[in-house]
Amino acid sequence: MMPNMKETTAGQHGIEAAMKAADFVHFNGSALCLLFDLIDEEAAFDALGGLYAQKQGLMIDAHLVKAHLQTIVGILEGQSTARLDSIAAIRGIDADAMLRWYGAKLTDLMRAIRPEKCAAA
Numbered sequence: 253m254m255p256n257m258k259e260t261t262a263g264q265h266g267i268e269a270a271m272k273a274a275d276f277v278h279f280n281g282s283a284l285c286l287l288f289d290l291i292d293e294e295a296a297f298d299a300l301g302g303l304y305a306q307k308q309g310l311m312i313d314a315h316l317v318k319a320h321l322q323t324i325v326g327i328l329e330g331q332s333t334a335r336l337d338s339i340a341a342i343r344g345i346d347a348d349a350m351l352r353w354y355g356a357k358l359t360d361l362m363r364a365i366r367p368e369k370c371a372a373a
Contacts, residue, residue: 266365270314273321273361274307280354287354290339290347291331299323314365321362328355 277284277300288296299320306312306320328351336348 266314267312269361269364269366270306270312270317273317273358273365274303274312276357276361277303278307283350284354286345287347287350290343290345291327291335291351293327296324296327299327318362318365321358321365325355325359325362328358 281300281304284300285297288300302320303317306317331351333348336351339345339347
């Protein structure tokens with residue numbers, strides 16, 4: 253039986269989106285670590301480690317990449333403006349700008365990994 257080309261293409265798209273997300277995290281890992289350190293969120297570090305593991309593996313799991321991104325984005329969305337302002341005052345780093353930029357980029361990468369696009373993967 254021939255594979256459904258539409259399913260294969262959709263599955264490949266989901267894998268490519270997950271690989272793009274893993275590449276972004278790999279190249280921006282040090283800045284993300286700084287951000288997670290500033291906001292003191294261990295779960296974000298754990299999710300980042302999971303994304304690194306996906307990058308190093310033989311086969312990327314698009315669903316797992318999306319789950320790790322959802323964890324990170326959820327943590328970033330949960331930060332209060334007052335806390336970010338406090339970090340800026342104490343550490344002299346614009347944590348709010350970092351959070352907004354990385355939050356937006358990671359959200360875009362996460363949304364590109366649609367579950368229906370990964371079904372054939």
